[in-house]
Amino acid sequence: MQRYPENPVITRKDIQSRHPALQDVSSVFNPGGVRHDGQFLLLLRVQNRGRETFFVKAVSADGLHFEISDLPVQIKHLKRCKHHVYHIYDARITTDKAGFYHVICAMDTDRGCFLGYFRTEDFDSLDFIGLASEPDTRNGVLLAGTNLRFERPNDHTGADGVKTGSRIICSKSNDMLHWQRIAEVFCGRAHYWDELIGSGPPPLLCKAGWLHIYHGVATHFGSSNIYQAGISLQDAEEPWITLARGRYNVLEPRESYELIGQVPNVIFPSAAIPLSDSPIIDGDTPIYAYYGAADTAVALAISTPDRLIAHARAQA
Numbered sequence: 001m002q003r004y005p006e007n008p009v010i011t012r013k014d015i016q017s018r019h020p021a022l023q024d025v026s027s028v029f030n031p032g033g034v035r036h037d038g039q040f041l042l043l044l045r046v047q048n049r050g051r052e053t054f055f056v057k058a059v060s061a062d063g064l065h066f067e068i069s070d071l072p073v074q075i076k077h078l079k080r081c082k083h084h085v086y087h088i089y090d091a092r093i094t095t096d097k098a099g100f101y102h103v104i105c106a107m108d109t110d111r112g113c114f115l116g117y118f119r120t121e122d123f124d125s126l127d128f129i130g131l132a133s134e135p136d137t138r139n140g141v142l143l144a145g146t147n148l149r150f151e152r153p154n155d156h157t158g159a160d161g162v163k164t165g166s167r168i169i170c171s172k173s174n175d176m177l178h179w180q181r182i183a184e185v186f187c188g189r190a191h192y193w194d195e196l197i198g199s200g201p202p203p204l205l206c207k208a209g210w211l212h213i214y215h216g217v218a219t220h221f222g223s224s225n226i227y228q229a230g231i232s233l234q235d236a237e238e239p240w241i242t243l244a245r246g247r248y249n250v251l252e253p254r255e256s257y258e259l260i261g262q263v264p265n266v267i268f269p270s271a272a273i274p275l276s277d278s279p280i281i282d283g284d285t286p287i288y289a290y291y292g293a294a295d296t297a298v299a300l301a302i303s304t305p306d307r308l309i310a311h312a313r314a315q316a
C-alpha cells in the first residue's frame with residue numbers, strides 16, 4: 001500500500017463545528033467509508049475533550065480533500081436500545097441495492113460491547129435498528145449482497161485487562177439482527193504480526209474472491225501493542241474459506257502521525273473505497289483505504305486488488 005504523501009488527510013483541526021460539544025476536539029479517526037452519489041463519503045469518529053464520541057460526515061470528489069459537515073450525524077431511535085449506551089464508534093458501511101446503506105458500529109454499553117445495526121440514506125442521520133450481536137463482539141463487517149458477515153468475539157483479555165480477540169468468525173442472518181455463527185474464518189498467529197485480529201473495512205468482491213483487509217496486533221513488545229494492516233483472500237462462494245493470507249503486514253506504523261498520538265503505534269483500517277461502481281472489482285482498480293492513525297487522525301493508503309492479492313499469496 002502506498003501512503004498518500006500529504007497524510008494525514010483529516011485531523012482534529014479540520015473539525016470546525018457549530019455544535020457546542022464539538023469545539024476544539026481531541027481526535028478524529030477510524031472512519032467508515034463508501035461511495036455515495038459518485039463521491040467519497042466518510043463517517044468520521046470524532047472525540048471531544050470529554051472523551052465523548054460523535055460521528056461527523058465528510059465528502060470528497062477526489063478522496064483527498066474533504067468537506068466536513070459542521071454538525072454531527074444525528075442518531076435516531078436510540079431508545080430502542082434497552083442498555084445504557086456510552087459510545088457508538090468504528091462504523092463499517094456497505095451499500096444496498098434498495099438504495100440505503102447498512103452501518104454496523106461498535107456500541108459500548110453498561111452490558112458490554114455489542115455490534116449495533118443502523119440504516120441511512122443520506123448520512124445526515126442514522127436510524128438505530130437494534131443491537132445485532134452477542135455481548136462482547138466488535139469489528140462486524142457485512143459481505144455486501146449476501147446474508148453473511150465477519151465478526152470478532154472479544155474473548156481474549158489482554159494483560160492490561162482490555163477485552164479483545166484473536167478469532168474472526170463468519171455468521172449468517174436473515175433479518176440483520178439475529179446472527180448465527182457458522183464458521184471460523186481464521187485465528188491470530190501467536191508470536192507474529194497478527195496475534196490479535198479483527199476485520200478492517202467490509203471485504204470487497206473481486207474476480208479472485210473477497211479481498212479482506214484486517215488489522216493485526218503484535219502484543220509481544222514490552223511497552224506497547226503494534227496495530228498493523230494485512231490482507232487475506234476469502235473464497236467468493238464460501239467466504240469463511242481462506243485462499244491466501246499474507247505472511248507480512250501491508251502497512252505498519254512508521255510515520256510520525258502513526259507512531260505518536262492518543263494511542264501510539266496504531267494503524268486501524270476501517271474503510272476501503274474502490275474507484276469503481278462495479279459489484280465485482282477489477283484487479284487494477286485503485287482502492288482508497290482510510291485508516292485511523294494513532295487513534296488521532298485519518299490517513300489514506302492506496303493500492304489495487306491485484307497488488308494486495310499478490311501480497312497475500314506471496315509466502316517468502
Ligand code: BMA
Nearest residue numbers: 030090227263266268292295
Ligand atoms: C481497538 C479499538 C479501536 C482502536 C484500537 C487502537 O481495540 O478500540 O477502536 O482504534 O483498539 O486503540
